[in-house]
Each structure stands twice: as structure tokens, then as C-alpha cells.
Amino acid sequence: MTNTLPRVKTLQNFFLKDKIIHELELHRTWVERFMFLLGLFSAAMAFPQVMTIYQQQDSSQVSLTAWSFYSFSACLWLIYGIVFNRPVVKRVQCLYVCTNMLVVAVILWYR
Numbered sequence: 608m609t610n611t612l613p614r615v616k617t618l619q620n621f622f623l624k625d626k627i628i629h630e631l632e633l634h635r636t637w638v639e640r641f642m643f644l645l646g647l648f649s650a651a652m653a654f655p656q657v658m659t660i661y662q663q664q665d666s667s668q669v670s671l672t673a674w675s676f677y678s679f680s681a682c683l684w685l686i687y688g689i690v691f692n693r694p695v696v697k698r699v700q701c702l703y704v705c706t707n708m709l710v711v712a713v714i715l716w717y718r
């Protein structure tokens with residue numbers, strides 16, 4: 608009888624762990640979706656800057672150094688996402704690289 612009790616506990620722990628892992632995977636999926644949407648929204652925030660520079664045709668009030676660093680930082684995060692196979696990081700940072708480089712290009716165009 609003492610042999611069956613530990614086996615039952617082991618099975619209960621196994622199923623409990625399986626349930627917890629399943630729930631964590633569901634939460635992870637929702638978190639990844641949320642972070643991707645947040646990344647889309649954040650990357651889109653560069654477009655008002657581009658539109659302002661384009662409409663005023665003057666980029667003297669915008670820091671080329673800051674936007675260049677943002678672009679460089681996004682490139683490093685993209686490399687991180689590729690090396691460690693983080694799909695959300697890769698997708699969002701691709702958007703950041705594109706939008707930040709667009710801002711840098713518009714700044715340089717109107718200097």
C-alpha cells in the first residue's frame with residue numbers, strides 16, 4: 608500500500624504541473640499578442656514626427672542624434688530577437704527599424 612500512494616501523488620503532481628504549464632502557455636500567448644499590438648502602436652508613433660517635418664519642411668527642431676540612436680538600438684534588439692529566436696521581438700523591431708530609419712531619412716532630407 609505504501610508503494611501506490613507515492614505513485615498517485617506523482618501522477619497528481621504530473622497532471623497539476625501539466626495544467627499549470629498549459630495555463631502559462633495561454634497567458635504567454637495573450638501577453639505576446641498584447642506586446643505585438645503595443646509594438647505596432649509604438650512604432651506608429653514615429654509617423655506624426657515624419658508628418659510634422661514633411662508639412663513644415665524643416666527638421667532643425669528634431670534631433671538627428673537621438674533618432675539615429677533609436678535606429679541603432681532597434682537594430683541591436685532585432686539582432687537579439689534573431690539570435691534568441693524571439694518572434695515578437697523580431698517583428699516589432701523590424702517595424703521600429705523601418706519607422707526610425709524613415710524619420711532619420713526625413714530629417715536628413717530637410718536639413
